[in-house]
Each structure stands twice: as C-alpha cells, then as structure tokens.
Amino acid sequence: MEELDVAVIGYGPTGAVLAHLLGQCGLDVLVLERESSAYHLPRAVHFDAEIMRILQWVGVAHEMEPLTAKHPGMRFVDAAGKTLLEWPRPQGTGPQGWRANYRFHQPDLERVLRAKIADRPNVAVRTRSELFFVEDRGSHVDLRYEDMSCGKVRHVRAKYVVGCDGARSLIRRFIESGMEDMGFHERWLVVDLILHREKPELGEWSVQYCVPERPATYVRGPGMRRRWEITVRDDDDALSMTHPEKVWGLLAPWIKPEEAELERAAVYVFHSLVAEQWRKGRLLLAGDACHQTPPFMGQGMCAGIRDAANLYWKLALVCQGRAGEELLDSYASERRPNAHEYIATAVRLGGLINASNTETALRAALPGAEGSARMESIAPALGPGLGTEGKAGRLFGQPRLADGRLLDDAFPHRFVVVAETALARGLALPDSVELVTPETSPDAATHLAQFGARAVVLRPDRYTLGTAETPQALGAIVARILPCPLQLQKTEMV
Template identity: 35%
Template sequence: MTSVSQHPDDGASENLADVAIVGYGPVGQALALKLAHGGHRVVVIERWPQLYGLPRAVGLDHEAMRVLQSLDIIDEFEANTCLSHVYEWRNGQGELLVAFPGLDETAESGWPRQFGFSQPALERLLDERIGRAYADRVTVHRNLTVVAATQHPDKVVLETRPTGEMDGKPRPIAARYVVGCDGAGSFVRDAMGASLVDLGFVADWLVVDVQPRDPSQWSADVIQVCDPQGPTTMVPGGPGRRRFEFMMLAGEQKDEQNNPQAAWARLERWGWTPTNAILERHAVYTFRAAVADRWRRERLMIAGDAAHLTPPFAAQGLCAGLRDVIALAWRLDAVLRGEAEETLLDSYGPERQAHATALIEFAVMLGKIICVLDPAKAAERDQQLRHDAGRGEQKWPAPRLGRSPLVREDDPGAGWLGVQGRVQLGDRTARLDDLIGSGFVLIGHGHDPSATLTAEQRQFLARIGATAIGIGGSCAARDVDGTYARWFQQLGTTAVLVRPDFYVFGSGDAPVLVSDLMAAWKRDVSTFTAEAA
C-alpha cells in the first residue's frame, strides 16, 4: 500500500531524525555513512531482518571506487575485488568481434577503470563501519515496512509495521527528510507521485553465480557472447566467483528456467558442472531501462534503483546509485547545517536524471547490439563490429551533469567529472582525497588559488567546508604523476573548483569561480530552468 498526505502537524515522534532512509542495501548504507560522518542523526528502515548474503551487483567503476574511498572502507574492500584487462565481445563460434581494453588502467578518479566485486562483502563492510564508527548517530530498524508517509511543514512522519504483519501495531518514525533507497518497487517513489519513464529495453535473463571448486580454475575474464541462439554474459563476481547471465528466448518460462537443473544445463556449454563448481545462486531477472520523472517532492527524495533502472551491459547499476549518494549527501549536509536554503536540493534531480539517463541509454544501445536473435541480422552485426573495431579505440561515455545552478553556465569545463591524482604533501604521498577530504576543493595549478580571494570569499569557503590547495610548480603539494598538469592543460586554465561529488563547478579565475558559486548557492533551480527554457 502506498499512502502520502500533507498535514500541518500531529506532534508525532519525539525523536526527530535528520534523515530517514528507506532501504539498507549498499546505496542506503553509503548514504547513512556520509550523513553520519557529517554529524547528522539518521534512522534507517529496512524491510528484511538481515543483510542479503548472496551475490547481486558484480561491477564497479573508478568513480564508484572513489565514493567508497570517501567512506573509509576501501582498504578492506579491495581484498574483495578483482581486476580484468579487457571486455571482449565474441560471436557464437567464439570469434572475437570487438574488444574494450584498459579495464585495469588508472582512470580519472585515481582508480582502475573497472572492478569485479562481491556485493555481500561490500554490504557487510558498510554495515560494520556504521556500527563501529556511528552507532550513536545511525539507528537501523530491521524487519519494518513503510506503509504511509505524511508530510508536515518541518518533517515527514512515516508509518511502519512489522514486515508481513499489516495488522501489526504501527510505529511512527519522524525525520526532517526522507530518502527512498528502496529499489525498483519503491514506496517512496510512489509516495512522491513519481513514475518510471520507460527507456526501451525489457528482457528476461537467467542469472547464475558459481564458485570453482579448484581456485586455480577461476579467471577474471569479461566476455559477452553475441550468439543469436542465446546471448550470454560471463564476468567475475569478485575473487573466486564467476557470474553467468543467459538471455531467455521466446517460449522459455521463468519457472522452468529458475532452478538448479536449468542452470547446470546452460553452464555445461562453458565447462562448468557440479563436479568442478558450486552453484551459489540462480535467479531470473527482468532487465529494464527506466528513469524516474521526478526525484524530489518537498521532503521526500529517491536514490539508486528507486530512481533509475539499467540493463547490466555497462555495469552501471550500483555505480549510478553511489553517484546519487555522493550528489545528495553534500546537499543535505549543507541544508541540515543551515549553511544553505532548502532550494539547494532542487538541483539534485535535474543533474542526476540527465547523467543517469545518458548511461542507461548507452547500456540499452549495447543491449540491442548484443541481443540480436535473427541469424542473418546477427551476421551483419558481426561484420559491422569487426569493421568498427579497426577504426580506433573503443571508449565508454562519461556524461556531463544536467543543467543546474551548481554547474557554471558557459563554462566548457563545468559539469564534467574531475580527476584525482597522487599528491605528495609533506612526508605523505597519497590520492588527493586521502590528504584533504572530499568537500569542495579549489585547486590552483602551480599557485595558491586562495591568495587572490577576498576576505568574504575565504569566509564563504570556510563556511561550506571547502579546501583551497595549489598543486605543482613551487607549491607544497607535488603532482606525483603529472595528473593535474595534464588536466589543467586540457582545461586551458589555472584554477578549477570541484564539488564534493567530484564534478566540476567551473574552471577559470579563482575569485570569479568563488563569486559565481556564492551566487549559485542561493539560486532556485526552478527559476534557472524557466530562464533556460
């Protein structure tokens, strides 16, 4: 049941949280951690009694790893990841059609471009981090389901009941803001009156996870088999695990395929049987492409699969959810601390919706190429892929954020993902975020960018928790690998202002950048949208 209403006040709950998060998967966990780190009181409502212990997502990119870096779990988490070198597309006969190399090369965010990982391990580490560091700020209610939401001028009251006991005693939970990280069937999205907009892809796939009995037989190969008789995906699911995804064809029924016998029958083609592998999980998923038409309604917001669904061909599902986390957390932090008006939250949806849509459309494009079932058309596709493979490097897209006041207008460097390089500062050499944190950063190339700021501008940067740093040249911070020198040469400027979500607010003259941010800080996105129309 979905219910939302508005009421002036009912006096419910004495223990008002800053933020209530519905859903305790990795997106909800990461958001809870970010907000708790900022000193905010968080309550989480999770409908299941414990963490889900089986694999789901298996791919993360460099940008997602930078988000996890900011959560102080990365050293432990890396042991549960693996690197691959190349993403290969092959035809049904095993012949190479096209390759996307460089998955293990360091990308813009300072991490290798693509990782395989174990989601249960990630969820366990996030949960342990919350319990170890922020037990006094984060309360997790398990086995509770949200059944109604009532908005008040200063809070939202959620009515919850024990999962599966709709006649059970209701329990009200109140918070200043509510974020739905509650998946594809999101209660919060429905409560907002938002809808999923279909982006043109629906297909059922049997997803199977195995563990080789002999660890030496495991590989990190990433292979897409473009076979009209049965498109198949084979990827690592972290160390010691392999993920197989088999497209279901016309006439195949979910209940006939979602069982161990059907899974082993498909795995046998690829050399896996009960004698050499352990079947860890099998499930039939409907791969969909969709994005929510709105991401915020007053004090209700959504993130993760509640806001967008993507086919897995670009491994961007959880990556997009973690981008939502880092984009929303800094905005909520500023509003909750009283350093910004609530209108700062208005830009979250327009920015993220455009970015997520671009990557979903890319995944859909890949899917439509992969899932050709007509043999003649598949042969034509194979020929075209071979032809295209010889025309240059194959690259994944890196979209720009959607327009908003927090993306500087008429600035070619604004709205794009910023870089993170290794920096030597004093006796420490590390990725930049490990040295200065991940708030707003004003970076000068070869000079201190704060030197030309006014006192008012310095005060503003201090108030929003920003850092100013010069890198390279005679500055104390040394550009170890030349990352920042290359970036500034590409931008054609000597200063850049990077937001806490790692995207560029703008590039150019430092005082002008800060002045423009001060103006944008108070600008209502609805006014901006009207002007741009």
C-alpha cells in the same frame, strides 16, 4: 515523537552509503529496512574507480580492495568466436586514486558497510521495520512504520526522506512519479557458481556472446566465483530454466557439473527505466527507486552510489540551514541525464548482444564502427545544475598531497580549489574552501593538464563547479561559494 534530519528508506548499498555520508556531516539519520539482514547471494558484481573513491570517503575502501578481482575488460564475440567489440580497461592506479574497475561479491560490500555504521553514533539503523505511512507536511515529513520485531507502530518526524527502497519503491509511489521506458525488457537466467579449482581457460575478461539463438554473458568474480547470464526466450518456462539439469545443460559449452558448485540460479527481468520525478517537496529518490538498467555496462549499483554522492552534501547544507532547499533542485537535474546516458549505452549494447545481424547492430551501438571495434570508457558529465560553463559538472581526479595523503583524505566533504600556483597567488578563500597547488601536491599539475584547465573548483562530490584560465575567472567561481550558502562544516572522515 522521534525527530531527525533525514530518514533513509532501504539499506542496500545506496542507502548505506548515503547514511554514512550524511552521518559524517553531522546529521541525525534513521535508516529503515524491511528485511532482517542483508541479502546473502550475489547481485551486483562490478564497480568502478569513482565508486571506490566514494567508498574511500566512507572509510571501507582499503578493506574492500583485497576482496575484489581485477577486471581487464569486456569482449563482445559472435557465434563463430570473432571479436566484434573490445572494451579494455586500464590497469594500475588511475586518476581517481584507484584502479579503473573492480569485480566484487555484493554481500562482502554490504557486510563492511554495515559493520562500519557502528562508527556513526548519529546514524540509527532499524531492520525488520516496514514503512507504511508518509506525509509531507511542508515543514517536515511524518512517518509511521511497524517494528516487526514486536508488532508496534513507531512514529518519526524527519526534515527529508530519501527512498533508496529499490525498484518497487514505496517512496516513489508517494511521489507519484511515472517512469520513462527506454525500451529494453528481457528475461535472463542469472547463474552464480563457485569453482572447485582454478579453470584458467574461462579467462579473466568478461565476455558477451552475441549468439542470436541464446545470447549469454560470462563474468569472472573474485576468488573462485564465476557468473553466467543467459537469455530466456519467449517460449521458455522461467521455473524450468532454474532446474539444475537445465542450468548445467546451458553451461555445457564452458563448464561441467563436477567442476563447480551451483550457488544460485534465478530468472530476472532486466529493465531500462528512469523516473520522471526524483523529488517532490521533502521526498527524494535514489538508486533503483529512480533508475533501472540492463547489466551490460555493470553500472546499476554504481548509478545509485553516484546518486548518494551527489545528494548527501546538498542535504547536509540544507538541513544545517546553510543553503535554501532550492539547492536540492539540482540533484535530479544533474543526476538524471547522467544515469540516462549510461542506461542508453547499456540498451545499445544489449541490441548488439541480441542481434541477428551483428555488423548492423555494431554500427547502431557505436556509430561509425566497422568489423571489430574498440570501445572507450564513458564518463558522462552531470546535467545542468550548479555549474554553468563548459567543463562544469565533470569528475576531477584525486591529487596526492606532499605529505602522501590523497586529497579526499585530507579535505573530506570540503570545497577545494586546485590551481596553478600563479593563478592562486593572492586568491582570497573562505575557511570553507581548501587550496591545492603544485607546491603542496606533486601531481596537481598533471591532474590539471589531463583535465585541460589551469584551475578547477571542486564540489564536495569532486565534480567541478567550474574551471578557470585567469585569476579573475577563478575568483568569480570562488565567489559563487560565498558568503556562506554553499559551505559545509569541516568534518573528519573515519
């Protein structure tokens, strides 16, 4: 029987990123995927700077960046064209070391992630493999799957299993988790087009058309790709909605059939659900298996990749015997509230898009807003977990070192202290923790000032374990990493 550290079920972006990061930490990983190849049509179309930073860890960020389009922001407009809500996005390099937001073509991301897996000799990927048996035996998990290329049943034993297997997750069924319903369930027609030539009047901004009779969304993709999402009403037949004649009729306000190729038209049901239980023993969930969101914030895939970033280093520590399995309890306690807040915001924005009284809906979406309003980017903190004080569980920026390297390239998968020189003087650090000060990073002081702290202790996922204003407080936070329960072996990103 094959034995390994972690079995990842599902090879979408969440499963692929998780497999990469676990492999970088030296774990033996098996990825099981039912399909023979990645889905060839676009699905997710947006990710943010945090996700690009994670792709930097994986080693594909610089390959992905030229394949993306800039994203200036989103506008919500009413039937008369009046702007109700504007959500501009910062341009240029931000504190994470990357642009704030990116538009992308998901098959491009899946292609580069899958190609890069060849650099992970301890990660095995088996496509056309259908899992059907999962049994947590306390000390390990026994798995059986059918190799559909030959019809044989294979047996595998893993220390942990992570279900990245989507909304119909088999692993969630074995966990027997219920789903919290946040109240949004709507059918929408998703249309992807490829323009024959540039059509600048469509604009660079994403636009939410808050028209009660037929709400719609326009999204600019990379290159010549454009997307529209259009509400399917209760009296609409889903099948007829995808007929080309119907599709082009709905798109008539924006584009004509001779101006673009219709790549895909499909009706989807957008849900707002969060799994009640993300872990049971040695079984865990990530991605759509444990949360589903309406698309109005572009955070569905992002949430899954955040799950992977939160979970990978904890699994690495536990599998390597450097931490007790109780460390894994912090995964759901930290990630679930964060995902929940993003979904709640998306549901409120969905209420604005569908509203007949847009002024009332605007106040519901953004309390205190009147007329037209501007929305600021949100970045919810993690829920209760490893950190205990006020600024614990918040994402920190990525300083650049004096030699030009970004922090995460220099110290991958490591705990890092970023501190004013005076606070760090005389600080005793174990080999597992790195130190960055204004003496070694020209912009460390700027990052600290923006965060409002004199010192931060960063986890491998670059969320804060804690902040400190005195040498004594900093030493106390560092001591929580000792003597060894929260140490990762030093590894190099490739």
